[in-house]
Amino acid sequence: MSAEVGTVEARPTKQATPEKIHTWPHLVAKEFLCALLFIVFIFFYSYYVDAPLRELANPGEPENPAKAPWYFLGLQEELVYFDPWYAGVVLPSLIILGLMFIPYIDINPRGSGYYTFRERKFAVTIFSFGFLLWYVLILIGVYCRGPFWAWFWPWEQWTLAFPTPPPLWSFPAPLGVLVLLAYFGAGMVLPAYRWRDFYNRLGRVRYSITMMLLLLMVGTILKIGLRLGFNIKYVLMTPWFNI
Amino acid sequence: MIPDLKKITDRITQNEIWRSIFRHGYEDTARNRVLQIISNIWLHIHPSTVKKDSVRLSYTFCLGGLTFFIFLFETLTGILLMFYYTPDVNRAYADMLDLSNNAVPFGKLLRNTHRWAGHAMVITVCFHMLRVFLTGSYKVPRQFNWVVGVVLLVLTLLLSFTGYLLPWDQLGYWAITVGTNMAGATPILGYQGPFADLFGFTIDNDIRFGLLGGTSIQAPALLRAYVWHCIALPSLAGALMMLHFWRIRKDGFSGRL
Ligand code: HEM
Numbered sequence: 001m002s003a004e005v006g007t008v009e010a011r012p013t014k015q016a017t018p019e020k021i022h023t024w025p026h027l028v029a030k031e032f033l034c035a036l037l038f039i040v041f042i043f044f045y046s047y048y049v050d051a052p053l054r055e056l057a058n059p060g061e062p063e064n065p066a067k068a069p070w071y072f073l074g075l076q077e078e079l080v081y082f083d084p085w086y087a088g089v090v091l092p093s094l095i096i097l098g099l100m101f102i103p104y105i106d107i108n109p110r111g112s113g114y115y116t117f118r119e120r121k122f123a124v125t126i127f128s129f130g131f132l133l134w135y136v137l138i139l140i141g142v143y144c145r146g147p148f149w150a151w152f153w154p155w156e157q158w159t160l161a162f163p164t165p166p167p168l169w170s171f172p173a174p175l176g177v178l179v180l181l182a183y184f185g186a187g188m189v190l191p192a193y194r195w196r197d198f199y200n201r202l203g204r205v206r207y208s209i210t211m212m213l214l215l216l217m218v219g220t221i222l223k224i225g226l227r228l229g230f231n232i233k234y235v236l237m238t239p240w241f242n243i
Numbered sequence: 244m245i246p247d248l249k250k251i252t253d254r255i256t257q258n259e260i261w262r263s264i265f266r267h268g269y270e271d272t273a274r275n276r277v278l279q280i281i282s283n284i285w286l287h288i289h290p291s292t293v294k295k296d297s298v299r300l301s302y303t304f305c306l307g308g309l310t311f312f313i314f315l316f317e318t319l320t321g322i323l324l325m326f327y328y329t330p331d332v333n334r335a336y337a338d339m340l341d342l343s344n345n346a347v348p349f350g351k352l353l354r355n356t357h358r359w360a361g362h363a364m365v366i367t368v369c370f371h372m373l374r375v376f377l378t379g380s381y382k383v384p385r386q387f388n389w390v391v392g393v394v395l396l397v398l399t400l401l402l403s404f405t406g407y408l409l410p411w412d413q414l415g416y417w418a419i420t421v422g423t424n425m426a427g428a429t430p431i432l433g434y435q436g437p438f439a440d441l442f443g444f445t446i447d448n449d450i451r452f453g454l455l456g457g458t459s460i461q462a463p464a465l466l467r468a469y470v471w472h473c474i475a476l477p478s479l480a481g482a483l484m485m486l487h488f489w490r491i492r493k494d495g496f497s498g499r500l
Contacts, residue, residue, distance in 0.1 A: 018295065018296065018498070019294070019296075020292040020293065020294060020295065021292060021293060022273070022276040022291070023276075023286075023289045023290060023292060024276045024277075024280050024286070024291075025276070026293070027298045028280075028286065028289070030305065031308050031312075034308060034309055034312070035308075035309075035312045038309060038363075042316075042356050042363065043352070043356065045355075045359055046352055046355035046356045046358075047352070047355075049355070050343070050351070050355060051343075051354055051358035051359065053339055053340075053343055053410055053412050053414075054414045055412060055413050056336045056413070057332075057336070057412055057415070057416035058413060058416075059416070059459065059461075061413075062420075063413055063414070063417040066417035066420060066421050067417075067421070068421045068422050069403060069404060069407050069418055069422075070362075071400055071403065072400075072404070072422060075425075076421060084425055084427075084428035084435070084436075085428040085429065085436045085437055088424075088425025088428055089425060089426070089428060089430065089433070089436070090430065096393060099393045099396075100389075100390045100393050102376075102381060103385070103386030103387075103389045104386060106382070108382075109382070109383075110379075111382075112378075112380070112497065113380065113497040113498045114378060114379075114498070116379075120379065124376075124377065127376050128377075240438060241430075241438075
């Protein structure tokens, strides 16, 4: 690093020692103000809006729909498209693991310490997309789901007289295996040929993890598409689990 | 007679007792500005000087700081709530009514603020993560602190989730039912999950059973939610926050050089 600084000396650069200011009062004042604004906000909000409290819990009388807390509604929404072992356990675990992997698979040295889209288009696009998806699913779960998890627009009255959903069908097992192998196989191999230097830069291990996570995310969305567009229940059915 | 302010102040501050508590004056000098930070147990998690660019509000939006502040706020209101709440299926709901009806002084405000601030914390922690991502602040050398952050994110969600059951009302009861049923679908470890039968997991020995302390949500589940919510999870989150802040100091705060 220091060698580089030597070579750029002539230019008036941002590399020069950063301008430092005293934490007290500059930073502490801002933190204090943020805290104060939060307190004001939360007290006003709590004065006007009461925390919900329904009737006494009754194990014999299920709520319909029974909704998880809002921040888990994205996962509950996935239950429409996947079995619980995937939507409720494997998918969230993958999200957590995937998040933890990010700093180790993103080796682009640029864009550290400032907002930029241009210098890290791939990373920012994928992450923002996933972030957005999480919240879109939550919004659907909170505002558009009624009894039996049927779709109701927020301005519609919830009724039990919604149309019967169309019958669903699944791929026969051999076709399912083929589709999954083709999707993951092609998804892993083709980009490595098409974007050779992307592959080379990441190396085999990072590339595999990155593509696997990406394919799983895209696959989850594709499955939603298959279900909504073609009424497909499972892509793969086995005696032990279905996808 | 006009009291001589300077003289009175000097009386108060120029003596052994005062000076044994406050080590430095308040006069606005560079030295005092530094001492203000490093001689204060709360403030000394900060460095005494910071890069000008990285304290701009439009860089962090103070989201990490806010998340921490909300955590402290929740701890305070949570302790106050603990004085009035009993984690017993026969009393919990009645205790909630007492709070909501202000049978407890300021009970309603206490409950409302604790509830809404909990939601606010989930939101701020998500957007803090988004900010850290968009500024690339997880890059070398801060990779590990991002991982610590992800664990904190999960803990924040779990804190909120375990609190949801405590009022023992229909809303919480069925929300937690939905949530914990998922645990029953865990591959291998959950009784309804793939491969569970191969390993002998059934409804009364699987992971869901461990979480609930039973095969359905009853008194033991309420007690477990309470202990996780009030003791285990806050302690874990607090410990990890210390690690998180310590690493920020050691790794250096991001921002343009
Ligand atoms: C309870 C949760 C959390 C608390 C209280 C917290 C608190 C903080 C605070 C106070 C800062 C200082 C700068 C700022 O305010 O932005 C910070 C920085 C940081 N946080 Fe968090 N955080 C939490 C969760 C997370 C999560 C979920 C992530 C990422 C997944 C994360 C990753 C980081 C990183 C990498 C930094 C260093 C940023 C830099 O140097 O610019 N934190 N955190």
